[in-house]
Amino acid sequence: MLSIQQVTKKIEDKSLLDNVSFDVPKGSSIGLIGPNGAGKSTLMKLISAYEKPTGGSITFHGQDVQHWNVKKLAQRIAVLTQEGLAAYPIKVFDAILLGRYPHLGFFQRESKKDYELVEEVLAFTSLTDLKDQFLDTLSGGERQRVAIAKAMVQQPELLLLDEPTTFLDIGHQLNILRLVKEWQRKDNLTVIMVMHDLNLASQFCEELILMSEGKVVRSGSNEEIIDSDLLKNVYHTTPEIIRHPKSNVPQILLGHF
Numbered sequence: 075m076l077s078i079q080q081v082t083k084k085i086e087d088k089s090l091l092d093n094v095s096f097d098v099p100k101g102s103s104i105g106l107i108g109p110n111g112a113g114k115s116t117l118m119k120l121i122s123a124y125e126k127p128t129g130g131s132i133t134f135h136g137q138d139v140q141h142w143n144v145k146k147l148a149q150r151i152a153v154l155t156q157e158g159l160a161a162y163p164i165k166v167f168d169a170i171l172l173g174r175y176p177h178l179g180f181f182q183r184e185s186k187k188d189y190e191l192v193e194e195v196l197a198f199t200s201l202t203d204l205k206d207q208f209l210d211t212l213s214g215g216e217r218q219r220v221a222i223a224k225a226m227v228q229q230p231e232l233l234l235l236d237e238p239t240t241f242l243d244i245g246h247q248l249n250i251l252r253l254v255k256e257w258q259r260k261d262n263l264t265v266i267m268v269m270h271d272l273n274l275a276s277q278f279c280e281e282l283i284l285m286s287e288g289k290v291v292r293s294g295s296n297e298e299i300i301d302s303d304l305l306k307n308v309y310h311t312t313p314e315i316i317r318h319p320k321s322n323v324p325q326i327l328l329g330h331f
């Protein structure tokens with residue numbers, strides 16, 4: 075569905091991405107991990123066609139994302155950043171309804187179907203009770219849930235999440251990821267997510283892509299990537315690897331003081 079081939083990105087003499095290649099099958103969940111400055115956000119901007127690569131190509135359904143009509147691409151790819159939605163003084167319902175925008179024609183008003191979809195998504199994201207509350211009065215966790223709901227009414231095939239849980243407490247972090255997982259199962263959604271929390275990434279993602287200094291160091295399952303020596307080389311710290319007592323997936327413990 076999405077293919078990233080030998081992508082490079084340079085700004086002046088600085089190399090931000092260097093020969094990055096991988097394929098993203100439909101319905102998969104890919105975790106982009108790696109230290110600060112590895113190039114993860116840069117890659118996300120190229121996938122959403124927000125920026126152009128210097129070399130290589132990113133194709134979505136066989137066509138270079140740079141050649142896609144902007145509105146058509148927005149119907150199929152939704153982007154959610156760590157800041158989520160700006161705290162404008164508009165009602166939750168109206169903020170979510172804005173997600174329908176890529177599907178409306180010029181000067182076309184939302185239809186009854188659009189309103190029904192928003193109601194449906196409000197229920198799915200447990201936001202119905204908050205639908206008349208103003209966005210700028212919500213907590214960070216609630217606002218991030220609204221951002222997910224807005225992306226959901228967009229009905230994309232591909233969801234790009236750039237550190238969606240950064241500002242959330244542990245309960246809300248799990249809440250958001252569970253919501254995305256449920257949505258993914260319901261609609262066979264494809265998810266690419268930048269994550270600093272390796273334990274959550276290991277649990278959530280089928281495939282992890284470990285990046286460093288603009289390059290893919292290794293990609294594979296959590297069993298292949300959550301490896302003490304590999305992570306030590308990239309993060310310059312030695313984590314202990316343990317098993318999650320319920321799911322048995324590899325998890326890390328950071329060094330002692």
Ligand SMILES: Nc1ncnc2c1ncn2[C@@H]1O[C@H](COP(=O)(O)OP(=O)(O)OP(=O)(O)O)[C@@H](O)[C@H]1O
Pocket residue numbers: 085088090108109110111112113114115116117
């Ligand atoms: N417009 C720009 N001009 C020059 N350098 C840039 C620009 N945008 C990004 N960079 C550099 O590119 C590198 C990769 O940045 P990027 O934000 O993609 O990393 P990241 O892996 O997402 O990091 P983090 O985990 O800290 O968010 C960094 O060294 C950054 O300083």
